Amino acid sequence: xxxxxxxxxxxxYAIGLITADGCLSKDGRHIDFTxxxxxxxxxxxxxxxxxxxxxxxxxxxxxxxxxxxxxxxNIIFYRFLVEIGLSPNKSKTIGEMKIPDKYFQDFLRGVFxxxxxxxxxxxxxxxxxxxxxxxxxxxDNFIRWLHNQIKNRLEVNGFVQFHERAYTxxxxxxxxxxxxxxxxxxxxxxYLPRKYNILAHYI
Numbered sequence: 001x002x003x004x005x006x007x008x009x010x011x012x013y014a015i016g017l018i019t020a021d022g023c024l025s026k027d028g029r030h031i032d033f034t035x036x037x038x039x040x041x042x043x044x045x046x047x048x049x050x051x052x053x054x055x056x057x058x059x060x061x062x063x064x065x066x067x068x069x070x071x072x073x074n075i076i077f078y079r080f081l082v083e084i085g086l087s088p089n090k091s092k093t094i095g096e097m098k099i100p101d102k103y104f105q106d107f108l109r110g111v112f113x114x115x116x117x118x119x120x121x122x123x124x125x126x127x128x129x130x131x132x133x134x135x136x137x138x139x140d141n142f143i144r145w146l147h148n149q150i151k152n153r154l155e156v157n158g159f160v161q162f163h164e165r166a167y168t169x170x171x172x173x174x175x176x177x178x179x180x181x182x183x184x185x186x187x188x189x190x191y192l193p194r195k196y197n198i199l200a201h202y203i
Contacts, residue, residue, distance in 0.1 A: 012103035013190050014047040016110020018081065019097060024088045029078055034069045040113060041068040043190050048072075095141035104149065109183040111135060111146070113192040118176070118199050131202060133176035135169040143167040154178050177202045 017040070023032040034057055035041050041054050052072045059065040085097040099107045116135045122128065137143040143160055147169050150156060156175035161168050171179055180199040184191065 007100050007103050009106040010047045010190050012106035013110040014044055016107040017044050017114050020111045020114025024086055026088045029073045029075050032071045034067045036067050037192060038068045040192050041070050045070055091138040094139045096145045105182050105185060109191060113195055131173045131176045133171045133179050137167050140167055143169050154182055
């Protein structure tokens with residue numbers, strides 16, 4: 001895999017995944033991507049044309065909770081990631097990302113598939129379904145940058161809250177539908193099926 005000079009929809013999606021669930025080692029060379037969804041790691045590897053073995057990372061001594069993990073080394077790509085805003089121990093230090101406007105929606109879909117979710121709940125009085133799209137981050141700077149980027153592009157509101165060592169960016173139903181249509185703007189895009197399936201009938 002080599003550093004790409006030309007962005008694409010799938011490449012921007014992979015950058016979103018790294019932003020959410022990736023890790024840059026301190027050696028200036030290695031990148032780690034971890035997810036509980038094997039299909040997501042496989043998609044990531046396919047986009048970046050990685051032949052590295054997908055391993056398993058266990059959480060806890062009982063080995064009942066585990067994650068799928070791929071690690072690879074590429075100095076050029078590592079430096080590229082640093083140039084656009086990533087760094088080692090990025091979870092609390094990440095801020096603005098340098099993403100081409102044309103591919104922001106693909107980047108956003110990658111961030112959503114990594115560190116976002118969509119939930120449906122019934123209104124307590126009307127019993128009508130209420131959709132919420134949410135993004136999570138340990139970095140206040142990043143979540144507020146992301147909030148501003150989404151607001152400026154889609155004219156939506158949303159709000160940020162801090163709870164249990166993380167920030168949550170939440171959008172209400174009408175705004176969530178706009179965001180869903182923005183992220184899944186055509187067929188054939190890479191995405192995580194279990195999250196797309198929640199949003200599919202709103203698109």
